[in-house]
Amino acid sequence: xxxxxxxxxxxxxxxxxxxxxxxxxxxxxxxxxxxxxxxxxxxxxxxxxxxxxxxxxxxxxxxxxxxxxxxxxxxxxxxxxxxxxxxxxxxxxxxxxxxxxxxxxxxxxxxxxxxxxxxxxxxxxxxxxxxxxxxxx
Numbered sequence: 001x002x003x004x005x006x007x008x009x010x011x012x013x014x015x016x017x018x019x020x021x022x023x024x025x026x027x028x029x030x031x032x033x034x035x036x037x038x039x040x041x042x043x044x045x046x047x048x049x050x051x052x053x054x055x056x057x058x059x060x061x062x063x064x065x066x067x068x069x070x071x072x073x074x075x076x077x078x079x080x081x082x083x084x085x086x087x088x089x090x091x092x093x094x095x096x097x098x099x100x101x102x103x104x105x106x107x108x109x110x111x112x113x114x115x116x117x118x119x120x121x122x123x124x125x126x127x128x129x130x131x132x133x134x135x136x137x
Contacts, residue, residue, distance in 0.1 A: 001021060001022065001023050001024060001046075002021075002022050002042040002043065002044055002102065003019060003020065003021050003022070003042070003043040003044075003046045003055060003065060003107045004019065004020060004028075004040055004041065004042055004043070004111070005018065005040070005041050005042075005043055005058065005060050005071075005072055006018050006030070006038060006039070006040050007038050007039050007060075007066040007067065007070070007071045008036065008037070008038040008065065008067065008069075008097075009037040009038050009039070010037055010071065012036070012037075013067070014069055015030055015032070015038070016030065016031070017030060017070055018066045018067040018069065019043075019060065019062070019064070019065045019066040019067045019068075020065065020080050021046075021065065024116055025134075028074060031107070032083050033080065033083070034083050034084070034085055034086075035082075035083055035084060035085040036081070036082070036083040037081070037082040037083070037097075038080075038081060039051035039071070039078045039079060040078070040079040040081070041058050041072045041076045041077060041078050041079070041098075041101075041104075042057055042058060042077065042101070042102045042104065043055035043057065043058045043059060043060070043072070044057045044058065044101060044102060045057060046059075046065075050064075053065055056071065057075060057076065058072040058074075058075070058101050058104075059072070059073050060072055060073065060074060060075075072091040072098060074098040074099040074134055075098065075099025075100055075101045075134045076098045076099060076101050076105045077094065077095075077096060077098075077099075077100050077101050077102055077120055078094070078095040078096075078097065078104075079092070079093075079106045080092065080093050080094075080095050080103055081096075081106070090108075090111070092106050092108065092118060093106070093118050094098055094106060094118045094119055094120045095125065096120060099134050100120065100123065100124045100125055102118070103120055103121045103122055103123065104119065104120055104122075105117050105118065105119030105121065106118050106119070108129070
């Protein structure tokens with residue numbers, strides 16, 4: 001089970017959900033407006049203790065499942081997406097700028113052109129120099 005978080009960039013309104021739970025094998029769809037730019041990440045090891053929700057990795061520190069405009073506390077593997085206005089060119093990637101906590105991938109559906117998946121499919125901490133590692137509990 002993971003608890004995805006979302007954060008809209010550029011001081012724009014947040015998506016209809018800023019955090020939710022995904023059980024193993026489950027899916028969820030979120031409509032992105034056009035234009036839109038932001039990120040998604042997976043929180044792990046989450047629990048609700050005395051009414052305060054928190055996660056072992058990538059917590060957003062809102063105290064709730066919804067992140068409400070707060071980003072992930074590193075380490076957090078990110079999916080970054082920019083949806084262009086008026087049918088322009090969209091961009092997406094997997095980023096480790098905030099560290100690594102889980103393998104992730106993003107694959108576009110529909111659209112036109114030769115769009116491919118972007119992924120970080122393995123634990124990069126195993127090959128990262130110790131002085132650059134930041135690991136959650």
